[in-house]
Amino acid sequence: MISQGNRMTKATKSKNDLAVIILAAGRGTRMRSALPKVMHGLAGRPLIAWLLATVQKLKPARVIVVIAPDMDDLRAAVAPAPCAVQVKALGTGDAVKAALPALKGFKGDVLILLGDMPLISVATLKGLIKARHRERDTGLAVLGAEYNPVPAFGRLVENPDGTLARIVEHKDATAEERLITLCNTGAFCVDGAQLAKWVGRINNRNAQKEFYITDLPAIAAKDGYKTQIAVTEDLDEVQGVNSRVDLAMLEYIVQAGMRLNALEAGVTMHDPASVYFSYDTEVGRDVVIEPNVFIGPGVVIGDGVTIRSFCHIESAVIKNGCSVGPFARLRPGAELDERVHIGNFVEIKNAKLGRGVKAGHLAYIGDAIVGEGTNYSCGAITANYDGANKHKTVIGRNVMVGSNVNLIAPVTIGDGAYLAAGSTITQDVPKDKLGIARARQSNLRKPVKKREKKD
Numbered sequence: 001m002i003s004q005g006n007r008m009t010k011a012t013k014s015k016n017d018l019a020v021i022i023l024a025a026g027r028g029t030r031m032r033s034a035l036p037k038v039m040h041g042l043a044g045r046p047l048i049a050w051l052l053a054t055v056q057k058l059k060p061a062r063v064i065v066v067i068a069p070d071m072d073d074l075r076a077a078v079a080p081a082p083c084a085v086q087v088k089a090l091g092t093g094d095a096v097k098a099a100l101p102a103l104k105g106f107k108g109d110v111l112i113l114l115g116d117m118p119l120i121s122v123a124t125l126k127g128l129i130k131a132r133h134r135e136r137d138t139g140l141a142v143l144g145a146e147y148n149p150v151p152a153f154g155r156l157v158e159n160p161d162g163t164l165a166r167i168v169e170h171k172d173a174t175a176e177e178r179l180i181t182l183c184n185t186g187a188f189c190v191d192g193a194q195l196a197k198w199v200g201r202i203n204n205r206n207a208q209k210e211f212y213i214t215d216l217p218a219i220a221a222k223d224g225y226k227t228q229i230a231v232t233e234d235l236d237e238v239q240g241v242n243s244r245v246d247l248a249m250l251e252y253i254v255q256a257g258m259r260l261n262a263l264e265a266g267v268t269m270h271d272p273a274s275v276y277f278s279y280d281t282e283v284g285r286d287v288v289i290e291p292n293v294f295i296g297p298g299v300v301i302g303d304g305v306t307i308r309s310f311c312h313i314e315s316a317v318i319k320n321g322c323s324v325g326p327f328a329r330l331r332p333g334a335e336l337d338e339r340v341h342i343g344n345f346v347e348i349k350n351a352k353l354g355r356g357v358k359a360g361h362l363a364y365i366g367d368a369i370v371g372e373g374t375n376y377s378c379g380a381i382t383a384n385y386d387g388a389n390k391h392k393t394v395i396g397r398n399v400m401v402g403s404n405v406n407l408i409a410p411v412t413i414g415d416g417a418y419l420a421a422g423s424t425i426t427q428d429v430p431k432d433k434l435g436i437a438r439a440r441q442s443n444l445r446k447p448v449k450k451r452e453k454k455d
Contacts, residue, residue, distance in 0.1 A: 017108030018060040018129070019192060021099045024048055024078075024115030025068040025086045030243045036067070036074045038115040040247055043254045044278030044297040046077055047241060050118035055111075057122045062106065064099040065115070091210030092186075093202040100196050110195050112188040112213060116241040119250065120187065124232050131230035132189040139194055139225025140216055142167070143187035145232050153183035154214055156229060164227035167214040171207075182231070185238040188213060194220070254279075262289075284320070293325075298332070316348075337372065351382075354397065366390075367409065371397035377421070379404035396431065 028037035038048035048065070055063060063081045067074050068089065075083050084099040096112060103110065109129055113120070124143070131141035142164055144156045152170040155177050159165045167184050168177050190198070198219045202211045217227035232238055236253050240246065258277040259269065266285035269275050274291040281295050284303035293307050296314030301307070305318050308325030315332035318324060321339040328342045333350030336342065340353050343360035351365045354372030359365065363376055367384040369392070370376065380401045382393040391409035395401065399413050402421035413419065414431030422438045429435035 018058060018111065019062040019103055019106055019108060020055050020058075020060045020064070020111045020113060021096055021103075022048070022051060022055070022063065022065045022078075022113050022115050023092060023095045024065050024074065025071075025089065025095055026116060027068060027089075031241075031247070032244070036071050037241065039074055039077060040241070042118060042247070042250055042279075043258070044280070047118040048074065048078060048115050050279070051113060051115060051120070052078060052081065054120060054122055054125070055113070058111075058125060060111075061108070062103065064102045066095045066099050089210075090204070091208070092213045093199060093211030093215065096195075096213055097199050097211070100199065103192065103195070107193045110190045110192045112190065114186045114240060117186065117238060118241075119237040119239065119253070121234070121237050124230075124234075124237060125187075127232075128187060128189045128230045131228040132191070134228045135226060137224065137226055138191075138228050139198075139220040139223070140188060140190040141228040141230055142217065143185045143232060143238070144182045144229050145185050145235055145238050146181050147183050147235070148181055150178070150181050150183065155180040156182045156184055158182070158229070162229070164217050164229050165221075166218045169214070182229070184214065185232065186240070187238070188216065190216065191225075194223070194225070198223075278314075290326070302338075368393040368395065368407075370395045371399065371415065373398040374401065375399070376401045377403040377405070380407070381405075382407045382409055384409045 024038045026037040028035055031037055039046045065078045065081050065083045066086050067083045069085055082102055084102055086095045086098040109132055128141055128143050132138055154167045154169045155173055157165045157168055198216055201219050202215045204211050220227055239250055259272040262283055267283050268288045271291040275289050276294045278295055278297040280297055282300045284301055286304045287301055288306045290309040292310050294312050298315035299313050300317045302320040304321045306323045310327045311325040313330040316330040316334040318336045319338045322336050324342045327344045329347045331349035334348040335352045337355040339356050341358045345361055346359045346363045349366040351368040353370045356373045357370050359376040362378045364381040366382050367390050368382050374395055383406055384390050393407045393409045394412040396413055396415035398416050400418045402419050404422050405419045406424040408426045411425055412428045416432040417429045418434045419425060420436035424437050425435055
C-alpha cells in the first residue's frame with residue numbers, strides 16, 4: 001500500500017489517459033539461463049504475466065512491452081500487447097526511448113515499470129499515479145521504499161519540501177548519501193506530454209556509458225517541474241528478480257500468501273509449507289490437503305475433497321467429495337465427478353470419470369470417458385496411443401474392469417459389463433456382457449531338474 005504525504009490537488013486521470021511501458025529486455029545473464037528473465041515461472045506463470053495481469057486492472061489505453069531482439073517467445077507471451085525492440089542494451093533510458101514511437105501523440109500519464117518486479121499491486125500503482133498529480137507543477141513521480149539495512153540500491157535525495165531532488169546510484173553515492181534509507185524501486189509515472197523531450201536529453205556520461213531513466217528528475221527540474229515521491233510500505237511487492245535466489249525468494253513469498261488464503265477459506269493443511277499452489281488454484285471449503293502435494297496451473301477443487309500426500313495435479317477439475325491419492329497424478333484434462341476415489345499410483349490424463357468411480361491403485365486412464373459407479377481395478381490401463389494417434393476409450397456405467405485389463409482404444413464398453421482379469425480387450429463389449437480375452441490355461445509337465453555336474 002502507498003502512504004501519501006499530501007492531498008492530491010488534481011483529479012486522477014481517466015483510464016484513457018494512462019499508458020504503460022514495461023521494460024522486459026533483460027537477458028537473464030545472472031539467472032544463468034537461455035530464457036529471457038521475465039519468462040521464468042512464478043507459481044505457475046511467467047513473471048511478465050503477473051505484471052501484465054496487474055496492469056490490465058488499471059484499464060490503460062496502451063501497454064508497450066520493451067524486449068530485446070530474438071525474444072519471440074516473450075513476444076508471444078505478452079500478445080496482444082505490442083512490443084518495442086531495444087536493439088542494444090544501453091540502459092533503461094534507451095529502453096524507454098525504444099517505446100516512444102508507440103506513444104506518439106499521447107499526452108496522459110505514462111507508467112514505466114520493470115518486468116522483473118511482478119508483485120507490485122494495483123493499489124501501489126494507483127498511489128504512484130496520484131502522486132504524479134499531487135501538485136500542478138509535478139512532472140513525474142517515483143516509487144520509493146524504506147530499507148533497513150539498506151541494499152546497494154539508488155538513493156532518493158529529497159528537497160526540503162519532500163519532493164525529489166535527484167536519484168543517486170549506490171556506487172556513486174557519498175558516505176552521507178549512503179545513510180539514506182529511502183531507495184528507488186524503479187517504478188515511475190511521467191507526464192506523457194514531456195516524456196519524449198526529457199528522455200531525449202538523457203546522456204550516457206557515466207561509467208557504464210548507458211542511458212538511465214534515473215536522470216529524469218534532474219532533467220525535469222531544469223524545466224521547472226517537480227518530482228514527487230510515493231512510498232510503498234510493502235517491500236515484498238517491489239522485490240525484483242535478478243538471480244535464481246531472488247526467484248526462489250519470490251516463490252516463497254507468493255506461496256506463503258496463497259497458503260494463508262487457503263487456510264482462511266476453510267482448507268485444512270497438516271503441513272502448509274509442503275503444499276504448493278499455482279496462481280489460479282481454486283479450492284472449496286472443508287478440503288483436506290495432506291503434506292507434499294503439488295498443484296499446477298488450471299486446477300479447480302470442490303468442497304469436501306481430500307488430497308492425500310505426494311500427489312501431483314495440474315489442469316484438472318476435482319468435484320465435491322472426491323478422494324485423491326496418496327501418490328496419484330492428475331494430468332491436464334482430468335475431470336473427476338462427485339465422490340470419485342483415486343488411489344495410490346493412479347494416473348489420469350484427458351479423461352472424465354463419472355460420479356462414484358473408483359480406481360484404487362496401480363492404474364492408468366487416458367483419453368477416456370468412464371461412467372458413474374464403475375470400478376477400475378488394479379493394473380488396468382487404457383492403451384490409447386498407437387504410435388501415431390491418440391484414441392478414446394468409452395466405459396459405461398457400473399462396469400467392472402478387472403485387474404490387469406488392457407483396453408486397446410478405440411473401444412467402447414457397455415453399461416454393466418464385466419471385463420475379466422488379465423484380458424486384452426480389442427473389441428467393443430455390449431451392455432451387461434462378460435468380456436474375456438485371454439488364452440486358455442495349460443498346466444504342462446514340470447521340467448526335469450537339471451543334474452549337478454560330477455567331479
